[in-house]
Amino acid sequence: MSDSDSAIVSFDNVGLRYGTDSEVLRDISFTLYPGSFYFLTGASGAGKTSLLKLLYLAQRPSRGAIRMFGTDVITLPRGRLPEFRRRLGVVFQDFRLVPHLSAFDNVALPLRVSGVDEADVAKPVADMLDWVGLSHRHEARPATLSGGEQQRVAIARAVIGRPDLLVADEPTGNVDPEMALKLLRLFEALNRLGTTVVVATHDVHLLKKVPESLIMRLDKGRLADPTGVLRYPPRAGRGAEGGGA
Amino acid sequence: MSARPGLNRALRRGFAPFGGERAARLVPHARLAGPMPWVIAIMVALTVIAAAGGLALQNMADNARAELAGGATVQVLEALEQERERQAEAVEQVLSADPDVATYRRVPEAELEALLEPWLGVGATDSAVPVPALIDVRLRGVADLAAVERLQARLAEAAPGARVDAQSSWLGPVFGVIAALQWLAIALVALLALTSATAVWLAARSALGSNRNTIEIIHLLGGTDGQIARIFQRSIAQDALLGGIAGLAIGLAGMVVLARQFRQLGSGMVAGGGLAPVDWIVLGAIPLAGVVIATITARVTVLAALRKML
Numbered sequence: 001m002s003d004s005d006s007a008i009v010s011f012d013n014v015g016l017r018y019g020t021d022s023e024v025l026r027d028i029s030f031t032l033y034p035g036s037f038y039f040l041t042g043a044s045g046a047g048k049t050s051l052l053k054l055l056y057l058a059q060r061p062s063r064g065a066i067r068m069f070g071t072d073v074i075t076l077p078r079g080r081l082p083e084f085r086r087r088l089g090v091v092f093q094d095f096r097l098v099p100h101l102s103a104f105d106n107v108a109l110p111l112r113v114s115g116v117d118e119a120d121v122a123k124p125v126a127d128m129l130d131w132v133g134l135s136h137r138h139e140a141r142p143a144t145l146s147g148g149e150q151q152r153v154a155i156a157r158a159v160i161g162r163p164d165l166l167v168a169d170e171p172t173g174n175v176d177p178e179m180a181l182k183l184l185r186l187f188e189a190l191n192r193l194g195t196t197v198v199v200a201t202h203d204v205h206l207l208k209k210v211p212e213s214l215i216m217r218l219d220k221g222r223l224a225d226p227t228g229v230l231r232y233p234p235r236a237g238r239g240a241e242g243g244g245a
Numbered sequence: 246m247s248a249r250p251g252l253n254r255a256l257r258r259g260f261a262p263f264g265g266e267r268a269a270r271l272v273p274h275a276r277l278a279g280p281m282p283w284v285i286a287i288m289v290a291l292t293v294i295a296a297a298g299g300l301a302l303q304n305m306a307d308n309a310r311a312e313l314a315g316g317a318t319v320q321v322l323e324a325l326e327q328e329r330e331r332q333a334e335a336v337e338q339v340l341s342a343d344p345d346v347a348t349y350r351r352v353p354e355a356e357l358e359a360l361l362e363p364w365l366g367v368g369a370t371d372s373a374v375p376v377p378a379l380i381d382v383r384l385r386g387v388a389d390l391a392a393v394e395r396l397q398a399r400l401a402e403a404a405p406g407a408r409v410d411a412q413s414s415w416l417g418p419v420f421g422v423i424a425a426l427q428w429l430a431i432a433l434v435a436l437l438a439l440t441s442a443t444a445v446w447l448a449a450r451s452a453l454g455s456n457r458n459t460i461e462i463i464h465l466l467g468g469t470d471g472q473i474a475r476i477f478q479r480s481i482a483q484d485a486l487l488g489g490i491a492g493l494a495i496g497l498a499g500m501v502v503l504a505r506q507f508r509q510l511g512s513g514m515v516a517g518g519g520l521a522p523v524d525w526i527v528l529g530a531i532p533l534a535g536v537v538i539a540t541i542t543a544r545v546t547v548l549a550a551l552r553k554m555l
């Protein structure tokens with residue numbers, strides 16, 4: 001148990017089915033450790049987004065146990081979930097920007113939801129928009145932004161609150177390789193500040209760009225390594241659950 | 246309806262308890278869809294008019310009833326003028342001795358003449374047509390059937406030509422009409438209230454439906470049910486308030502016009518149909534009730550939608 005206590009997230013034998021269909025995720029067990037950088041790969045339809053939905057508490061698993069920040073989130077009463085969600089940063093595959101709000105206000109959303117004083121909102125948001133190269137578009141509404149620009153707003157919104165766990169679903173799917181790299185650097189910077197990062201992608205080139213990253217591979221709803229041990233590249237003291245090798 | 250400043254204000258209000266005025270610029274103003282504020286305005290206007298009508302009728306009936314409660318009329322029906330005069334005086338004597346009678350007044354010939362002139366023509370009372378002598382009586386108690394019969398019995402000997410009527414008895418049918426109109430007003434108010442509530446309910450639901458995505462996003466970013474409900478209930482309450490105030494204004498304008506028409510009737514009875522201060526409070530509460538319904542609807546609807554999410 002000491003393992004999952006120091007873990008930021010642990011899945012134990014998790015399964016997920018939508019409605020009465022067959023399971024899209026099966027026997028998922030893994031552990032995420034604080035400060036690590038994970039890639040989640042797999043073919044389209046392998047279940048990456050489904051797994052991330054469990055991670056960002058948008059979905060309950062059909063079976064299995066999930067612990068997060070040392071707490072069993074499956075049995076947690078609904079009313080306590082917001083405090084857990086506020087410790088997460090999420091880049092949704094479909095961005096999910098609020099259409100009526102400007103880029104600035106979209107990025108400010110997590111801060112305002114968690115009640116950050118308004119005086120402490122403007123500067124971080126402006127800095128973040130600057131980071132993703134959108135300061136000149138801060139007044140723009142999502143509909144008037146390009147796909148890549150929307151994605152960058154979504155990323156800025158996910159990282160603005162310095163989350164404990166960042167979950168990003170194909171965060172570089174709509175940007176050119178140069179911007180992709182830049183965004184990856186942003187995640188790395190956040191990672192160095194202590195945030196655990198999980199990036200789902202099927203862009204294999206991306207994996208090599210973060211040498212310290214660990215890789216989870218989903219294949220038809222199962223983690224490729226049945227023990228769920230993540231060890232790529234193998235590094236002492238990081239992400240290893242011992243076992244497996 | 247699409248004013249952006251309103252939107253931003255709503256955002257600020259929405260999250261005000263969570264980090265100051267400007268912290269609330271979170272969610273678009275969940276505007277009631279299209280014509281809904283106007284539908285609400287019309288509903289409120291009709292409700293106000295119907296309620297005002299009902300209350301005015303109530304007051305009118307109350308006033309008339311109070312005024313007429315102790316009122317009775319003694320007519321001396323006697324063809325011969327001298328005999329009529331004698332009997333009328335006899336009646337007055339009996340009345341002056343009767344402890345149940347508060348006051349009485351012989352209606353002067355001139356007044357009677359004026360009263361009858363439109364029907365009988367000038368000078369008619371002088372000659373051909375015998376006109377009864379009229380004595381207005383105000384009893385100490387209620388002029389109910391028993392009291393009238395008692396008075397009739399007392400007068401029978403001294404003035405066989407005297408006939409006593411309670412004033413309310415010949416107004417009986419009028420009271421019947423008033424009562425029927427009042428029930429109609431009550432039924433109208435009930436129906437309109439129901440329809441208004443439904444309109445507000447549907448409007449709130451459609452406003453929330455079109456903002457479902459936003460609700461879900463804020464939910465996933467860690468917004469609590471209470472926070473999210475507050476945003477929507479406030480902006481919908483604001484729209485309902487706008488519609489309600491417009492409706493109240495329209496309704497009051499309608500009432501003023503109606504009241505003027507009634508006043509031109511010049512009847513003392515209609516004059517008793519004004520509104521008391523408490524009635525005005527009731528009318529003013531109608532749009533507020535709309536706001537309350539809208540707020541509760543928005544809250545219930547948002548919370549129900551949220552409960553379906555994890």
Ligand SMILES: Nc1ncnc2c1ncn2[C@@H]1O[C@H](COP(=O)(O)OP(=O)(O)OP(=O)(O)O)[C@@H](O)[C@H]1O
Pocket residue numbers: 018024042043044045046047048049050051093202
């Ligand atoms: N809401 C849903 N209801 C029913 N089935 C779903 C739902 N969401 C996903 N699925 C199914 O679950 C499987 C996994 O989907 P998921 O979105 O997790 O894949 P993915 O790995 O993210 O794919 P991609 O790389 O294309 O984004 C797919 O077969 C998909 O059709």
Ligand SMILES: [Mg+2]
Pocket residue numbers: 048049050093169
């Ligand atoms: Mg996906």
